[in-house]
Amino acid sequence: MAKPPIAISEAESRVMEALWRKAPQASEDIVAAVQQDSDWHEKTIRTLLGRLLGKGAVSAEKDGRRYLYAPVLTREQWQSQESRSLLDRVFGGxxxxxxxxxxxxxxxxxxxxxxxxxxxxxxxxxxx
Amino acid sequence: MAKPPIAISEAESRVMEALWRKAPQASEDIVAAVQQDSDWHEKTIRTLLGRLLGKGAVSAEKDGRRYLYAPVLTREQWQSQESRSLLDRVFGGxxxxxxxxxxxxxxxxxxxxxxxxxxxxxxxxxxx
DNA sequence: AGTTTCAGACTACGCCCGTAATCCAGTTGG
DNA sequence: CCAACTGGATTACGGGCGTAGTCTGAAACT
Missing domain, CATH: 1.10.287 (Helix Hairpins)
Structure with missing residues (x-):
């Protein structure tokens, strides 16, 4: 079967940004990084991280009692998806x-x- | 106040397409036009049209018993909005x-x- | 050992979207 | 004149999203 494209939302992409800049990272650091550019609550950011995990957009590797997260979806893949989507949806491809x-x-x-x-x-x- | 940008969804944009191609049109004709490229139920298309009206993306002028609909948001405005959104969201502007x-x-x-x-x-x- | 802490899991909730179905009033056919 | 039809308005409903709050189990501190 063909790999289903991983769709991520706007807010989720902000979390990915943190991981694209540096990976792997523990959730604590991701939260801190994302909060540099937003005023989201820590809980919100962790929720987004969890959703990204569920979607397979990031991976988590156990490191002691915490996890270290890393992006699975690359920034380039995401940019491609979004660009193609605009092209097809808005400009007839x-x-x-x-x-x-x-x-x-x-x-x-x-x-x-x-x-x-x-x-x-x-x-x-x-x-x- | 600045006019708030009119945001339309993917499905709604399909209905706009029909109006961008020809306007004004009665809902019946819009339904027929949209159904050429989709298998949406008539009710679905009318709902989308209603939502577009609510958002101010289309106007309706009474013509006897029905309305004639016309786009308010132009295709160019929409393309601009979407392009800028991609640029800002995905490519840092x-x-x-x-x-x-x-x-x-x-x-x-x-x-x-x-x-x-x-x-x-x-x-x-x-x-x- | 008991208590505090904290990362992660689970739950919440209102709004938008896709996708209709139902209701209602005016028009039209008989 | 009454019934059927039909366009428009209202209502529906599950899933995703933004935005958290609560619960839990295990580690860490005292």
């Missing part, structure tokens, strides 16, 4: 319209333009 | 990483590449 949209409505910084050039250069190289 | 992601993980069709070139050309022209 075509990159063109999405890019056109960004070019019209988002201010592109110098770095963005450089990234665009790089992207195009890579494509052209591969093309022949 | 920076376009570069998003573009890098697409260049690495998405297969670009010829049309996409053309769109990219056009986009870059437009930028270069504006740049000087």
């Amino acid at each position: 075509r990159l063109g319209p999405l890019l056109a949209h960004f070019s019209e409505h988002e201010k592109l910084g110098a770095k963005d333009v450089a990234e665009l050039r790089k992207l195009l250069a890579a494509i052209e190289k591969k093309e022949r | 920076r376009l570069g990483p998003l573009l890098a992601h697409f260049s690495e993980h998405e297969k670009l069709g010829a049309k996409d590449v053309a769109e990219l070139r056009k986009l870059l050309a437009a930028i270069e022209k504006k740049e000087r």
Whole structure:
């Protein structure tokens, strides 16, 4: 069977962020890390961690009486899923319209333009 | 006060699609249009339409015994909202990483590449 | 050894969403 | 004029999500 994609919610992704930055970590440290950027209650963060475990988005390895948590879903996988979802849901699966949209409505910084050039250069190289 | 952004759900967006393609339309026609691409029950579609009305995403004008519905939220506004949401939630608000992601993980069709070139050309022209 | 503590498990609860079914009043067909 | 029909309004219901609170078992402190 194909692996079912792991869907995580907005709030859950904030917890994943902490793990993507550093892993493995004990829940105490995760709580502290997440609280740097949010005002969530410790209980809330632990609940989210538990849900992520249930979904298989993180793994837990026993370390004494506590667990050390690590991400299973990578940030890249998540970014891919979310990007593809936007592409399919909102732009009919075509990159063109999405890019056109960004070019019209988002201010592109110098770095963005450089990234665009790089992207195009890579494509052209591969093309022949 | 600033107008609060109108958030619509996935299913609701399917109904909006029908209205974006043609408006105004009576609910009967909307139902028929949506059913072309889905197997939703008529009642379901009417419920979604009602919710969209409640959210102010569509307007209804009485036309005899029925209403004629029209979109208030435009497709472009919606695409903007969703794009910005992805950008902020998943890519820290920076376009570069998003573009890098697409260049690495998405297969670009010829049309996409053309769109990219056009986009870059437009930028270069504006740049000087 | 008894008590306090704390990580993790289980429970809670209101709101949104997907997906309808039921109810009601005005229109229309007979 | 009465019955059937139909669009719209109201109600339903289970699952996920945001946001915790409570319970429990074992470790740690005294």
